[in-house]
Amino acid sequence: MILHNLKRLFVFLVLVSLGEAARADYAVNIPVGPTETSRLIYGFHMYAIWVCVGIAVVVFGVMFYSIIHHRKSKNPVPATFHENTTLEIVWTVIPVLILIGLAVPATKALIKIEDTSGAEMTIKVTGYQWKWHYEYPEEGIQFFSSLDEASNRARQLGSGIDPETVPHYLLEVDHPLVVPVNTKIRFLITAADVIHAWWVPAFGWKKDAIPGFMNAAWVEIEKPGVYRGQCAELCGRDHGYMPIVVKAVTKDEYRAWVAQWKQEHAARKAEEAQWTMEVALKRGREVYNTHCVSCHQVDGSGVPGTFPALAGSAVATGEVDRVIDIVLEGKGAMPAFGKDENISDADLAAVITYVRNAFGNQVGDLVKPDDIADVR
Amino acid sequence: MATVADTHGAEHEHGPAKGILRWITTTNHKDIGTLYLTFAMIMFLVGGTMALIIRAELYQPGLQLVDPHFFNQMTTLHALIMVFGAVMPAFAGFANWMIPPMIGAPDMALPRLNNWSFWILPFAATLLSATLFMDGGAVASGWTLYPPLVLQFGNALPFTIFSVHLLGISSILASINIIVTIFNLRAPGLTMMKMPMFCWTWLITAFLLILVMPVLAGAVTMLLFDKFFDTSFFDAAGGGDPVLFQHLFWFFGHPEVYIIILPAFGIISQVIPTFSRKPLFGKNSMIFATAVIGFLSFIVWAHHQFTVGMPVPAELYFMYATMLIAVPTGVKVFNWLATMWKGSLTFETPMLHALGFLVLFVLGGFTGIMMSQVPADLYYHDNYFIVAHFHYTLVGGGVFGIFAGLFYWLPKWTGTMYDEKLGKLHFWLSFLGFNLLFMPQHFLGLAGMPRRIPDYAVQFTEFNQMSTVGAFIFGFTQLLLIYIVYKCVKGEGEKVGDEVWEGAKSHGLEWNLPSPMPYHHSFEGIDIQKAVADE
Numbered sequence: 001m002i003l004h005n006l007k008r009l010f011v012f013l014v015l016v017s018l019g020e021a022a023r024a025d026y027a028v029n030i031p032v033g034p035t036e037t038s039r040l041i042y043g044f045h046m047y048a049i050w051v052c053v054g055i056a057v058v059v060f061g062v063m064f065y066s067i068i069h070h071r072k073s074k075n076p077v078p079a080t081f082h083e084n085t086t087l088e089i090v091w092t093v094i095p096v097l098i099l100i101g102l103a104v105p106a107t108k109a110l111i112k113i114e115d116t117s118g119a120e121m122t123i124k125v126t127g128y129q130w131k132w133h134y135e136y137p138e139e140g141i142q143f144f145s146s147l148d149e150a151s152n153r154a155r156q157l158g159s160g161i162d163p164e165t166v167p168h169y170l171l172e173v174d175h176p177l178v179v180p181v182n183t184k185i186r187f188l189i190t191a192a193d194v195i196h197a198w199w200v201p202a203f204g205w206k207k208d209a210i211p212g213f214m215n216a217a218w219v220e221i222e223k224p225g226v227y228r229g230q231c232a233e234l235c236g237r238d239h240g241y242m243p244i245v246v247k248a249v250t251k252d253e254y255r256a257w258v259a260q261w262k263q264e265h266a267a268r269k270a271e272e273a274q275w276t277m278e279v280a281l282k283r284g285r286e287v288y289n290t291h292c293v294s295c296h297q298v299d300g301s302g303v304p305g306t307f308p309a310l311a312g313s314a315v316a317t318g319e320v321d322r323v324i325d326i327v328l329e330g331k332g333a334m335p336a337f338g339k340d341e342n343i344s345d346a347d348l349a350a351v352i353t354y355v356r357n358a359f360g361n362q363v364g365d366l367v368k369p370d371d372i373a374d375v376r
Numbered sequence: 377m378a379t380v381a382d383t384h385g386a387e388h389e390h391g392p393a394k395g396i397l398r399w400i401t402t403t404n405h406k407d408i409g410t411l412y413l414t415f416a417m418i419m420f421l422v423g424g425t426m427a428l429i430i431r432a433e434l435y436q437p438g439l440q441l442v443d444p445h446f447f448n449q450m451t452t453l454h455a456l457i458m459v460f461g462a463v464m465p466a467f468a469g470f471a472n473w474m475i476p477p478m479i480g481a482p483d484m485a486l487p488r489l490n491n492w493s494f495w496i497l498p499f500a501a502t503l504l505s506a507t508l509f510m511d512g513g514a515v516a517s518g519w520t521l522y523p524p525l526v527l528q529f530g531n532a533l534p535f536t537i538f539s540v541h542l543l544g545i546s547s548i549l550a551s552i553n554i555i556v557t558i559f560n561l562r563a564p565g566l567t568m569m570k571m572p573m574f575c576w577t578w579l580i581t582a583f584l585l586i587l588v589m590p591v592l593a594g595a596v597t598m599l600l601f602d603k604f605f606d607t608s609f610f611d612a613a614g615g616g617d618p619v620l621f622q623h624l625f626w627f628f629g630h631p632e633v634y635i636i637i638l639p640a641f642g643i644i645s646q647v648i649p650t651f652s653r654k655p656l657f658g659k660n661s662m663i664f665a666t667a668v669i670g671f672l673s674f675i676v677w678a679h680h681q682f683t684v685g686m687p688v689p690a691e692l693y694f695m696y697a698t699m700l701i702a703v704p705t706g707v708k709v710f711n712w713l714a715t716m717w718k719g720s721l722t723f724e725t726p727m728l729h730a731l732g733f734l735v736l737f738v739l740g741g742f743t744g745i746m747m748s749q750v751p752a753d754l755y756y757h758d759n760y761f762i763v764a765h766f767h768y769t770l771v772g773g774g775v776f777g778i779f780a781g782l783f784y785w786l787p788k789w790t791g792t793m794y795d796e797k798l799g800k801l802h803f804w805l806s807f808l809g810f811n812l813l814f815m816p817q818h819f820l821g822l823a824g825m826p827r828r829i830p831d832y833a834v835q836f837t838e839f840n841q842m843s844t845v846g847a848f849i850f851g852f853t854q855l856l857l858i859y860i861v862y863k864c865v866k867g868e869g870e871k872v873g874d875e876v877w878e879g880a881k882s883h884g885l886e887w888n889l890p891s892p893m894p895y896h897h898s899f900e901g902i903d904i905q906k907a908v909a910d911e
Contacts, residue, residue: 027823027835030755045752045822052742059709059738066716067731070652071723078653079718088661091710092703099699102749107692109751114688155439155831163437163834170437171833194525195618197683197758201824205754208684210619211524212612215685232683232758232826234518236525237445240829306445333528 033202034181034223034248040109041204051102113205116216119186123177126342127189127196127209127231129335130238130294133342134177139258141265142342144290147241148172152289153298155241171228174289176245180254181221189215192340194236200229200244208233221248238294272346277353277366284354287347291337292355300359307333311359320367323352324375338376345372391895400495403487404895405472406789411494412469413782417858419461419501424851426454431813431847434840437832447830448516449508455519456536459636460543461501463770466778467639468494468550471578474785475554477886478572480563480904482897485556493549500542507532507539518828520629521596523610523621527603534604537596544589551582563885563904569663570908572884573656576663577642580670581635587674588628588635595624619684626677634673636770637737638666640777641708644730647780648712650883651727652719657711665704665711672701682753691750698748705741709734724877725799729780732807736772740765743818758828761821767814779806779857786864787872791892794864802860805853812846881910 124135131146154161163169191209199206229244300311328338356363507514517526608614743765816839880887
């Protein structure tokens with residue numbers, strides 16, 4: 001593995017020295033995204049870089065001139081001058097002027113970037129340890145979005161799966177955020193537990209998701225496409241594993257997606273009206289992969305010493321009311337899922353059914369949403 | 377001052393005590409300086425080992441070595457140990473060794489306090505490191521200790537907070553000592569404005585420390601209350617605000633980074649004139665610039681929080697105030713360049729490190745200017761660009777400043793010249809390793825890699841690999857440093873005279889003293905007033 005990587009590093013260095021990027025998706029600079037904000041930020045970034053390059057040429061020019069021409073072998077007798085008020089004033093005033101040259105456009109750009117007025121639609125983003133919840137209040141749509149299964153398998157310590165073989169490793173989710181293009185979308189950003197930060201590099205900005213507070217930001221995406229990002233504020237063990245995927249589609253496609261979501265949601269409601277084992281297991285698996293998998297792992301084996309295993313667990317397969325109680329109230333590091341308004345009793349019943357009948361557990365009982373309500 | 381020395385003269389005509397008790401009971405500024413520097417070196421290796429664990433895990437995508445929770449513990453402890461255990465004690469070591477001889481004093485003003493301010497440190501550091509072995513491991517919230525995340529950690533939290541309290545007490549005591557020494561023990565004729573830059577930068581640093589350490593202590597105590605006594609300072613559900621902690625933390629944290637860099641400025645302001653064989657170009661403006669930087673450090677803190685959702689006017693204020701820092705910092709850099717201009721430069725190891733400092737710190741300054749711009753910072757914030765930036769300033773600036781000072785004064789302390797060949801080798805390996813380590817992190821950040829993640833998307837692989845290779849080069853080069861210092865301390869090498877560096881007498885009082893300096897009463901038999909006047 002290490003040899004392979006050293007080889008790759010070498011190839012990369014050779015390619016770079018030949019002036020070619022080693023990979024197609026390889027980047028060294030801020031991306032120019034599909035939004036005006038992104039272009040503003042990119043433009044400003046490049047402007048600041050060139051200003052710095054200009055200063056660098058002067059500063060390092062003087063420094064290296066000195067190093068070369070004023071070394072003792074060339075200049076054995078040092079000059080004795082010091083203090084010069086005129087010079088001191090000059091090198092105080094010039095930086096001030098340069099800074100004003102930076103501050104004026106920065107102020108203009110910032111006011112534009114922070115202006116969330118006139119939004120045509122709103123999406124509420126809630127950060128969780130370690131996934132995102134999206135809500136479209138105008139449409140009544142809401143769902144969780146967490147790391148996809150392939151990445152999750154590959155990212156386990158010693159999984160033996162080469163991340164190179166996983167498409168969009170760590171940057172893929174189960175349910176992407178779908179948004180229309182050419183629409184000013186206002187994001188309301190908050191968190192349920194600790195501070196997170198919602199960041200899609202292609203949009204430029206990031207915004208902290210703070211529990212108990214609501215931050216606002218906006219995008220107006222001009223080009224359909226898939227834009228990927230990650231949580232940018234350390235939020236605990238799996239901070240690196242809560243990606244963001246935004247699928248920007250045309251307005252027509254967006255309307256079709258909304259209709260389809262509602263239809264599927266209704267169909268699912270109908271299906272779940274007859275609460276069968278099959279239905280509960282299917283839903284339970286989804287809920288498990290959203291809320292439980294990062295600690296208890298895909299195969300229910302947990303993390304020894306930190307997160308208990310569910311596979312073969314006497315607690316998980318024991319008295320059902322106790323299991324429901326733990327899931328509702330939490331235990332140690334485990335959150336109280338019963339207190340989360342974004343998780344329904346049906347979700348909880350399904351996931352408990354799943355846990356008692358997966359990973360080799362064979363209790364065989366079916367937990368109903370009413371059972372959850374009873375324990376509450 | 378001089379009279380104090382005279383009355384004690386006779387009874388102090390003995391060398392240091394023998395054995396371990398010498399170090400535990402010492403009130404001698406030189407011994408305490410050595411203790412500080414030795415402690416800093418040990419913590420530099422401990423913190424460095426943690427950095428290498430971080431970089432080894434980041435060598436390739438996927439998890440190979442450690443659990444993400446342990447990774448987060450490493451990033452947290454690496455930062456706390458490097459800041460409070462390595463860099464700050466190293467500068468305190470320089471202060472102890474050099475401030476008395478630079479101002480013509482026999483010792484620090486408060487010797488017993490001096491002993492105590494050092495001996496708190498090993499206990500604080502042990503307590504902090506011991507949290508790694510507690511149930512649930514060390515605090516894994518990053519050194520910024522932001523709630524609510526930090527409140528999720530169990531047993532380690534109160535111990536971490538207590539060790540932060542201890543570290544703060546140690547810093548405050550050391551600062552009081554430095555201020556009292558500088559105000560009261562200067563030689564006759566050595567006015568404040570004649571005082572060397574290193575003493576000036578430390579004086580201002582000491583005031584910063586006294587002003588901000590209590591703020592940190594208060595903030596972490598509030599965390600303790602939220603965790604154990606059901607208060608809600610930082611919990612919105614109880615009427616508090618998690619962002620309040622960030623304001624308090626950075627009100628400490630921003631001056632803190634200047635606490636780390638100002639003494640390095642001081643060292644560089646001693647080294648560059650010596651090896652340019654010219655006086656410092658504008659000393660008055662250097663002193664003034666340092667004071668201005670110290671003041672500005674208190675009014676810019678929220679530039680660490682541009683993404684928390686501050687109102688636009690507040691963002692604009694913090695942006696303008698932050699940009700202003702570039703002006704006094706520029707004054708310092710231009711002064712160093714003007715000092716070199718038409719000098720008679722030689723490039724012994726201290727000067728190489730000073731020039732390395734200049735290059736790296738200026739690069740870190742550029743990224744600093746870029747990040748002061750709020751629109752661009754909304755992108756840079758919390759990605760690898762900021763990691764590169766603060767390592768360029770704190771390692772490229774702070775640690776290279778420490779290296780410069782170490783090689784500059786080591787012959788004065790030991791009476792023996794260090795191995796110049798190995799010294800130069802150490803510089804070049806450190807400089808190249810450092811750049812290979814941190815330069816690629818700029819590009820990682822710009823390409824979109826967030827900081828504090830143990831694993832990354834595959835397009836970030838190449839730059840991470842370069843960075844890891846650089847980290848191991850930089851890390852293992854420091855073993856060479858230990859060997860060079862060990863050899864020099866053992867006396868293997870050329871013996872040096874009083875001046876050590878050609879013409880050094882005109883750059884500081886300390887070069888009038890024999891090398892090594894006498895254990896007690898450095899200035900006995902030396903006409904201080906003449907030395908001050910000659911300088």
